Amino acid sequence: xxxxxxxxxxxxxxxxxAGVVLACMQAYATVPLILKAEVYEQAGGGHHHDHAAPxxxxxxxxxxxxxxxxxxxSAAPAQAAxxxxxxxxxxPADGFERFAFSVLANIVTGIGxxxxxxxxxxxxxxxxxxxxxxxxxxAGFAVFTLAPGLGLPPELPAMPAADLTxxxxxxxxxVAATAAGLGLIAFRxxxxxxxxxxxxxxxxxxxxxxxxxxxETAIPEGLHHQFVVAVTLTNLVFWLVLGVVVxxxxxxxxxxxxxxxxxxA
Amino acid sequence: xxxxxxxxxxxxxSQSRFMQLALAAFLGIFVMGFVGFSHIDAVHNxxxxxxxxxxxxxx
Numbered sequence: 001x002x003x004x005x006x007x008x009x010x011x012x013x014x015x016x017x018a019g020v021v022l023a024c025m026q027a028y029a030t031v032p033l034i035l036k037a038e039v040y041e042q043a044g045g046g047h048h049h050d051h052a053a054p055x056x057x058x059x060x061x062x063x064x065x066x067x068x069x070x071x072x073x074s075a076a077p078a079q080a081a082x083x084x085x086x087x088x089x090x091x092p093a094d095g096f097e098r099f100a101f102s103v104l105a106n107i108v109t110g111i112g113x114x115x116x117x118x119x120x121x122x123x124x125x126x127x128x129x130x131x132x133x134x135x136x137x138x139a140g141f142a143v144f145t146l147a148p149g150l151g152l153p154p155e156l157p158a159m160p161a162a163d164l165t166x167x168x169x170x171x172x173x174x175v176a177a178t179a180a181g182l183g184l185i186a187f188r189x190x191x192x193x194x195x196x197x198x199x200x201x202x203x204x205x206x207x208x209x210x211x212x213x214x215x216e217t218a219i220p221e222g223l224h225h226q227f228v229v230a231v232t233l234t235n236l237v238f239w240l241v242l243g244v245v246v247x248x249x250x251x252x253x254x255x256x257x258x259x260x261x262x263x264x265a
Numbered sequence: 266x267x268x269x270x271x272x273x274x275x276x277x278x279s280q281s282r283f284m285q286l287a288l289a290a291f292l293g294i295f296v297m298g299f300v301g302f303s304h305i306d307a308v309h310n311x312x313x314x315x316x317x318x319x320x321x322x323x324x
Contacts, residue, residue, distance in 0.1 A: 011289070119286045155317070155323065164304070
């Protein structure tokens with residue numbers, strides 16, 4: 001299990017670094033937008049997505065309340081009053097505890113993503129240096145963020161959405177099809193297989209992601225757009241950091257463990 | 266044999282190599298599936314902001 005151990009070791013380092021970087025970017029770029037959206041969510045009544053909730057009177061009240069909520073999101077009374085999840089089991093307390101769990105989730109899944117990235121790239125010869133890491137990172141970004149994000153854009157709390165399990169199935173299927181398609185294009189030197197790869201990348205979007213019955217939401221369009229941009233860019237940087245760190249750490253590894261002939265250039 | 270000897274300094278047979286890499290990839294999918302996609306309420310709430318920030322399907 002020598003190889004397995006090495007893969008896990010490299011993935012742990014890369015996932016830790018990229019996860020911490022991502023958590024810092026999220027604290028600055030995405031979490032403030034989520035907190036703003038939660039003000040709308042609680043004003044609209046509860047944690048559940050009630051399609052009937054944003055009725056006409058509600059949205060009128062919202063439009064007057066919105067500027068105030070935007071101006072002092074952290075001081076908004078709605079947020080302090082209701083901890084959001086009374087009927088949904090345990091939840092971390094707002095503030096440090098919530099942030100700490102986000103950091104933990106970032107690191108743990110960062111290592112998960114890194115395990116996938118390192119294992120898959122080893123099949124193709126491995127990420128030999130930081131520049132190859134950039135391209136592998138771009139591929140990971142396309143597979144795990146861009147492709148699923150086309151059908152299921154990043155969503156804020158209180159936004160309407162289709163059945164959760166349906167969306168999760170579509171998400172995984174899209175990730176698998178996009179990864180397979182990119183693999184066929186990049187590693188099979190054959191035109192028919194490259195065309196098949198393109199078809200695999202397009203197919204999930206022809207099928208179409210599960211969509212909600214109504215797109216009506218109290219969340220302002222501008223806030224959502226800001227969130228989509230923030231999520232996409234933070235994920236791009238995360239994947240680039242992940243790929244680069246894997247390339248650098250793996251280079252040190254092969255450099256000490258084997259002769260120069262065995263390392264990739 | 267060639268491909269086996271150039272990876273991460275581990276000279277292993279190609280079958281063992283495949284198994285170990287597949288195991289690592291499976292472990293990664295399991296870890297991120299649990300944190301990002303589990304329907305358990307406590308797990309969802311703990312990683313709530315993270316799920317939204319990664320555009321994972323949420324709620």
